[in-house]
Amino acid sequence: MMIPLEKVLIKPVLTEKIQKFSDQETRPRKYGFVVNLESSKADIKKAVEKKFSVNVETVHVINVKGKTKRMSTRRGMTTGRRSDMKKAIVTLKKEQKIDFFVGS
Numbered sequence: 001m002m003i004p005l006e007k008v009l010i011k012p013v014l015t016e017k018i019q020k021f022s023d024q025e026t027r028p029r030k031y032g033f034v035v036n037l038e039s040s041k042a043d044i045k046k047a048v049e050k051k052f053s054v055n056v057e058t059v060h061v062i063n064v065k066g067k068t069k070r071m072s073t074r075r076g077m078t079t080g081r082r083s084d085m086k087k088a089i090v091t092l093k094k095e096q097k098i099d100f101f102v103g104s
Contacts, residue, residue: 002043003036003038003039003043005043005046005047005050005051006047007036008035008036008039008043008044008046008047009033009034009035009036009044009047009048009051010033010034010035010036011033011034012031012032012033012034012100013032013033013034013087014032014100015032018030018031018032018089021089029091029092029096029097029098030089030090030091030092031048031089031090031092031098032087032088032089032090033048033087033088033090034085034086034087035061035086035087035088036086037084037085037086039086041059041061041088044059044061044088044090045059045090048090052098054092054093054096054097054098055092055093055096056090056091056092056093057091057092057093058090058091059088059089059090059091060088060089060091061086061087061088061089062086062087062088062089063084063086064084064085064086064087065084066081066082066083066084066085067081067082068080068081068082069081069082
């Protein structure tokens with residue numbers, strides 16, 4: 001099943017670890033995204049290249065399982081579950097970068 005490229009990328013991941021990867025001059029530029037659960041590496045590569053006008057070198061995917069959470073209420077203990085998510089670490093080719101804060 002092919003997913004429309006507009007629905008592949010959900011949001012960027014802006015953590016300290018990802019920022020460290022993208023700021024280093026010696027390593028290739030890496031950026032993180034939360035992506036659709038059904039998207040493949042090829043879909044992610046096409047979506048990033050189309051949206052940000054860059055050339056993607058590699059894509060690494062991480063499947064994150066949702067945590068089980070417990071909550072104490074008046075009626076007793078209730079349990080719930082956070083939803084699963086998929087993260088992608090995208091490496092761009094040399095001399096290219098993505099600026100998430102332009103126009104904000």
